[in-house]
Ligand SMILES: Nc1nc(=O)c2c([nH]1)NC[C@@H]1CN(c3ccc(C(=O)N[C@@H](CCC(=O)O)C(=O)O)cc3)CN21
């Protein structure tokens with residue numbers, strides 16, 4: 710994961726100090742791109758132990774169209790707890806925008822099913838896009854995430870907000886635009902999640918995985934992650950693991966946690982860091 714370490718190094722050296730919504734303070738750059746060849750191994754960070762279980766469950770939860778954290782909690786995943794109401798609601802976040810975007814006149818669009826249909830039937834299309842950025846449900850910034858969720862708005866605006874697929878030579882590639890990127894905690898999750906999504910979609914569309922291209926807007930290291938980043942920058946990346954996916958699954962919505970197995974994952978010890986809420 711040299712690409713990830715290069716990003717971290719770049720922001721560590723050149724990031725500009727800025728205040729941020731959470732009051733933590735961050736060092737950031739604007740605009741950065743990484744590329745991951747999915748045939749060269751699964752892009753899971755090796756310079757700290759990364760919790761793939763949470764990543765897989767979160768992705769399956771998005772794909773179900775779910776926006777209540779109860780599924781995550783039942784599976785021991787706590788990464789969304791801080792933003793949810795007492796009832797577990799996050800408002801119309803990723804799952805709802807991906808699977809049931811509500812348009813004018815009550816029309817509901819399942820962007821993911823439409824995407825799969827289009828990749829299969831029109832692979833040359835330049836319109837293979839899914840957007841989670843829906844200005845009609847953005848939060849009121851004068852209210853807390855929980856209060857927004859309670860009012861039917863998004864607890865947080867989507868960070869990974871738009872992605873596009875591209876088919877060439879029998880390979881499926883994906884590019885993500887992420888408007889805001891917490892380099893130490895969020896980005897390792899985002900890379901692995903979209904790499905896995907690309908592999909799953911490739912499988913159900915009878916394609917091979919190509920590249921994952923990750924484009925970042927505001928790429929930041931929180932001020933209270935600098936020590937952790939320094940520790941990680943001193944470590945040598947290890948060979949990438951392999952992701953095995955049950956080849957019998959041909960329906961994107963039929964995948965379960967047991968269909969994935971990570972092999973040969975070598976890693977340096979986990980590094981703890983506080984999350985900015
Ligand atoms: N500041 C911030 N950064 C984020 O990355 C982020 C948010 N907020 N809010 C919404 C979601 C929630 N995400 C999260 C939240 C927590 C962890 C986290 O604490 N990761 C720990 C271990 C978590 C676990 O698997 O239990 C880590 O060490 O990676 C990661 C991503 C990503 N997003």
Ligand SMILES: O=c1ccn([C@H]2C[C@H](O)[C@@H](COP(=O)(O)O)O2)c(=O)[nH]1
Nearest residue numbers: 730866868869889890891895896899
């Ligand atoms: O998938 C995710 C979700 C969130 N983040 C980070 C990026 C920011 O640090 C915060 C969101 O705060 P905003 O003020 O709304 O930008 O969460 C991430 O990196 N990846």
